[in-house]
Amino acid sequence: MSTHAVPDGPFPGDLGAPEYERLRRRVLWRLPAGLYILGSRAGQRRNLMTLNWAMQVSLEPKQVAVSVEHSAVTHGLIVEGGCFSVALVAREDRAVVRKFVKPAEHDVEVHTLAGIAYRDGVSGAPIPELAIGYLDCGLRYSLDVGSHSLFVGEVLDAGFAIGGENVPVLRMEDTRMSYGG
């Protein structure tokens, strides 16, 4: 198997390498995805981060995986704290994800991150109060996959906000944002 990120070709339709890279990115962007807020904590340090690479990965036990950049503050918190939460966001709250593309300022007194109220889940990870549903996880596996680490967590607690099950869930396609590719 090649270890090159950019293969040598030949590429489909006689494309050059730059055109092929653009095509590959566009296909990757078309993978259907949700858009979530990932909570992490180590000691008294907490963070919330915008994330679209999340999925269920096993039935028994119930486990979900998230893929997090090595350079993210969240990465260090998950490794150190051994827990994370995945919050489902209402489609109409799409603007909130913009708050969590950089480390969130923590107000310990009033329990807010970037001005958004949170509570601590059973794992210890923060869960934003605006979540319409959440998965609260204990870290079980970490796999270095290159730019990112894949963290697999067992679901320790899950729930909906009142009425949350009937609220449309935010997905990547509801925004003009893209990630990865």
Ligand SMILES: Cc1cc2nc3c(=O)[nH]c(=O)nc-3n(C[C@H](O)[C@H](O)[C@H](O)COP(=O)(O)O)c2cc1C
């Ligand atoms: C739409 C969108 C989706 C994102 N998805 C991910 C993701 O799945 N994994 C990831 O590591 N970063 C993702 N990011 C980037 C992080 O939100 C961003 O790098 C953040 O600053 C890192 O978090 P932290 O340093 O506060 O922990 C995404 C950003 C946007 C705008």
